[in-house]
Amino acid sequence: MTLDLTPGPVNLRDFETAARDRLDPVYYDYFASGAQDELTVAANEEAFRRHSLVPRVLRGAGRPRLDVTVLGTPAAMPVLLAPTAFHRLAHPEGEPATARAAAAAGVIMIAAMLSTVTVEEIAATGATLWFQLYPQPDLAFTGSLIRRAEAAGCRALVVTADSPALGRNERGDRNDFHDLPAGIHCANMGENGHVRQVVLSPDISWEYLDRLRAMTSLPILLKGVLHPRDARLAVEHGVDGIVVSNHGGRQLDTTPASLDRLPLIAAEVGGRVPLLLDGGVRRGTDVVKALALGATAVAIGRPVLWGLATGGEEGVGRVLSLLRAELDNALTLCGAATPGEVTGDELGGILA
Numbered sequence: 001m002t003l004d005l006t007p008g009p010v011n012l013r014d015f016e017t018a019a020r021d022r023l024d025p026v027y028y029d030y031f032a033s034g035a036q037d038e039l040t041v042a043a044n045e046e047a048f049r050r051h052s053l054v055p056r057v058l059r060g061a062g063r064p065r066l067d068v069t070v071l072g073t074p075a076a077m078p079v080l081l082a083p084t085a086f087h088r089l090a091h092p093e094g095e096p097a098t099a100r101a102a103a104a105a106g107v108i109m110i111a112a113m114l115s116t117v118t119v120e121e122i123a124a125t126g127a128t129l130w131f132q133l134y135p136q137p138d139l140a141f142t143g144s145l146i147r148r149a150e151a152a153g154c155r156a157l158v159v160t161a162d163s164p165a166l167g168r169n170e171r172g173d174r175n176d177f178h179d180l181p182a183g184i185h186c187a188n189m190g191e192n193g194h195v196r197q198v199v200l201s202p203d204i205s206w207e208y209l210d211r212l213r214a215m216t217s218l219p220i221l222l223k224g225v226l227h228p229r230d231a232r233l234a235v236e237h238g239v240d241g242i243v244v245s246n247h248g249g250r251q252l253d254t255t256p257a258s259l260d261r262l263p264l265i266a267a268e269v270g271g272r273v274p275l276l277l278d279g280g281v282r283r284g285t286d287v288v289k290a291l292a293l294g295a296t297a298v299a300i301g302r303p304v305l306w307g308l309a310t311g312g313e314e315g316v317g318r319v320l321s322l323l324r325a326e327l328d329n330a331l332t333l334c335g336a337a338t339p340g341e342v343t344g345d346e347l348g349g350i351l352a
């Protein structure tokens with residue numbers, strides 16, 4: 001036996017390289033890609049580089065606590081798993097492997113409506129779940145999905161609002177990747193022996209959201225908000241939280257980085273509802289910057305898929321433990337005792 005001296009991935013970006021080596025290139029492209037020129041994909045990560053952190057000294061803060069409660073759901077750190085479709089393209093075990101890792105790390109997994117294993121089977125892992133919904137024009141069907149998510153124990157509903165159509169994905173076009181392979185399907189969409197097509201509809205409006213609001217007592221988060229006026233409307237329509245997101249640059253290309261929209265939205269919302277941020281979070285310092293600019297927590301999309309592709313449950317677990325160690329270190333070096341203490345306030349907090 002030869003001695004393997006390679007240390008393996010030591011940060012989240014290393015996991016992308018490792019996953020790329022293992023994955024079918026068509027599936028790698030599906031996960032990695034964004035819309036058209038992928039300008040927004042690049043902008044998301046670039047935005048974090050443009051901010052710096054100004055640590056406070058001699059605060060005697062001790063080792064930081066990382067735990068938070070988001071809309072009543074406790075989590076071991078302010079990092080959620082963003083909803084991503086089709087985990088069985090990354091690993092044969094699919095979403096349950098991801099969920100077991102989330103459960104072991106004590107973090108919230110936002111289970112995607114377009115999962116390749118049913119929400120009931122994902123919930124059976126014991127993970128703390130929120131459920132992501134693409135609002136379907138068929139309200140009765142949408143209602144049945146919500147009932148299933150509730151019955152499975154999901155603790156919030158995340159309504160994706162940035163997808164009145166699918167973004168134009170040119171890597172997918174070049175690879176002619178338009179259908180799932182045999183044996184993999186959208187498990188939540190099965191009905192009487194056939195699989196319902198997801199509808200991404202430009203007809204969905206605030207009125208539809210009002211109907212959703214009346215259909216469930218779960219907290220509702222609106223995902224994919226970039227305009228402060230939409231954030232205001234969301235609050236007026238009774239949402240409980242907002243996910244500031246451009247869908248990882250996969251929908252409208254050339255939108256600004258989600259991080260760059262966060263301060264405007266935080267100013268408009270004025271603390272009435274918690275804000276989450278996703279898009280380009282790859283480092284513990286990125287998490288701190290998002291917190292400083294007004295987020296209560298962040299979500300990570302692709303890094304989870306890279307962990308899953310590289311090592312199933314263990315790979316996702318490693319991604320989460322690396323990010324946790326980085327966040328712990330960044331908060332300690334900033335002189336912060338808790339995630340909630342991180343603010344952009346020049347006198348009291350950490351400046352991003």
Ligand SMILES: Cc1cc2nc3c(=O)[nH]c(=O)nc-3n(C[C@H](O)[C@H](O)[C@H](O)COP(=O)(O)O)c2cc1C
Nearest residue numbers: 031082083084085160247248278279280300301302
């Ligand atoms: C492969 C893939 C599939 C995704 N599927 C969904 C989805 O089904 N529903 C949804 O609301 N967002 C989906 N997203 C967007 C993520 O929830 C999230 O907004 C984005 O990945 C965050 O950016 P990051 O990948 O840079 O962390 C998907 C993203 C990726 C990369």
Ligand SMILES: O=C(O)C(=O)c1ccccc1
Nearest residue numbers: 085114166198200247250
């Ligand atoms: O790939 C995605 O980002 C995504 O959200 C999606 C939307 C519709 C069908 C498949 C995936």
